[in-house]
Amino acid sequence: MTYAIRAEGLAKRFKETRALDGVDLEVPAGTVLGLLGPNGAGKTTAVRIFATLLRPDGGRAEVGGYDVVRDAGRVRSLIGLTGQYAAVDENMTGTENLLMIGRLLGMPRGAARARSTELLDRFHLAYAAGRAVKTYSGGMRRRLDLAASLVGRPQVLFLDEPTTGLDPHSRGEVWDMLRGLVAEGMTTLLTTQYLDEADRLADSIVVIDNGRVIADGTPDELKAQVGGQVLYLQPVRAADLAAAHALVAEEAGPQTATEGDGILAPVNDPALMPRVVRRLDQAGIAVGELTLRRSSLDEVFIALTGHRAEPQTAAAAGGETADPDPAAAPAPAGDTDPDDRYAQTRSPS
Numbered sequence: 589m590t591y592a593i594r595a596e597g598l599a600k601r602f603k604e605t606r607a608l609d610g611v612d613l614e615v616p617a618g619t620v621l622g623l624l625g626p627n628g629a630g631k632t633t634a635v636r637i638f639a640t641l642l643r644p645d646g647g648r649a650e651v652g653g654y655d656v657v658r659d660a661g662r663v664r665s666l667i668g669l670t671g672q673y674a675a676v677d678e679n680m681t682g683t684e685n686l687l688m689i690g691r692l693l694g695m696p697r698g699a700a701r702a703r704s705t706e707l708l709d710r711f712h713l714a715y716a717a718g719r720a721v722k723t724y725s726g727g728m729r730r731r732l733d734l735a736a737s738l739v740g741r742p743q744v745l746f747l748d749e750p751t752t753g754l755d756p757h758s759r760g761e762v763w764d765m766l767r768g769l770v771a772e773g774m775t776t777l778l779t780t781q782y783l784d785e786a787d788r789l790a791d792s793i794v795v796i797d798n799g800r801v802i803a804d805g806t807p808d809e810l811k812a813q814v815g816g817q818v819l820y821l822q823p824v825r826a827a828d829l830a831a832a833h834a835l836v837a838e839e840a841g842p843q844t845a846t847e848g849d850g851i852l853a854p855v856n857d858p859a860l861m862p863r864v865v866r867r868l869d870q871a872g873i874a875v876g877e878l879t880l881r882r883s884s885l886d887e888v889f890i891a892l893t894g895h896r897a898e899p900q901t902a903a904a905a906g907g908e909t910a911d912p913d914p915a916a917a918p919a920p921a922g923d924t925d926p927d928d929r930y931a932q933t934r935s936p937s
């Protein structure tokens with residue numbers, strides 16, 4: 589088996605923070621790995637190490653068989669990177685951005701121009717090619733960002749939260765573009781906080797939390813890992829939540845999690861439901877809602893980490909010290925551009 593991307597015991601500390609604490613992962617060539625984790629899990633740190641932007645201080649990382657530290661130049665020639673925040677210049681047009689990247693990569697002027705045209709076309713941006721990027725919607729910027737990472741015809745693509753901050757429609761657009769790349773056999777490592785995104789796009793998933801791998805497998809394997817079914821219950825009185833949690837945890841195990849006003853637990857034993865009902869009754873805890881359902885990846889995540897994968901907030905984004913540019917902000921949400929012709933012609937997803 590040839591792995592396009594590999595990490596072994598990968599570690600990185602920032603003072604007291606263990607951003608990565610011994611991460612192992614392997615991505616076979618031509619497949620998509622979803623690196624899934626909440627804010628601060630270590631996703632961007634991992635991507636920056638693979639992209640040779642940051643040196644690990646333990647373990648090793650390889651891309652295309654090359655070590656990211658010893659053969660950094662070789663690795664750079666193989667990869668494309670779309671960072672968490674837009675890397676394109678706001679004041680330049682779409683064409684100018686792609687041309688500049690082509691020239692920086694050492695492409696002859698004619699070749700750079702041809703590649704820009706081809707990519708703008710492919711990402712449905714040809715009509716806006718001559719417009720300054722600052723007039724683009726969030727979805728258009730992300731598409732241009734993706735195009736920018738492909739100018740050098742990479743074999744391996746790193747996408748750091750490619751749809752965070754996008755409205756659902758623009759997310760659908762970016763997914764379409766990614767599916768196209770995947771169909772062409774591009775090896776991709778995609779970081780995401782969105783379980784549905786990993787479920788839709790990834791062949792395999794590695795879940796990280798606090799710099800450690802807490803689960804890995806295909807989406808189906810992860811779902812099976814928490815029993816395939818989850819129990820959800822909501823006490824009538826919010827004051828009973830803690831007592832109900834303790835009681836359910838005794839029956840269902842430590843993966844029991846509090847979720848909003850309710851409690852979520854993996855079901856590994858068909859007798860769990862009646863036992864929980866009996867215990868709640870004995871404890872005098874009135875229950876408003878009690879359901880048994882097939883677990884979604886969301887629930888797998890909660891079961892594994894004890895908390896929900898939260899969408900990134902503006903405040904949390906500002907807290908990411910790894911980004912050297914304080915002016916770089918995530919694309920505003922809900923910003924489908926009325927002028928984005930691709931958005932208008934595309935059927936809703």
Ligand SMILES: Nc1ncnc2c1ncn2[C@@H]1O[C@H](COP(=O)(O)OP(=O)(O)O)[C@@H](O)[C@H]1O
Pocket residue numbers: 602605606607625626627628629630631632633634907908909910911
């Ligand atoms: N340059 C840095 N300096 C100090 N701490 C950092 C730096 N980069 C990341 N961290 C910390 O490392 C942890 C992992 O961060 P990061 O890799 O950005 O997580 P994610 O991308 O999953 O949100 C967080 O606690 C973050 O605050």
Ligand SMILES: [Mg+2]
Pocket residue numbers: 631632633672748908
């Ligand atoms: Mg990040």
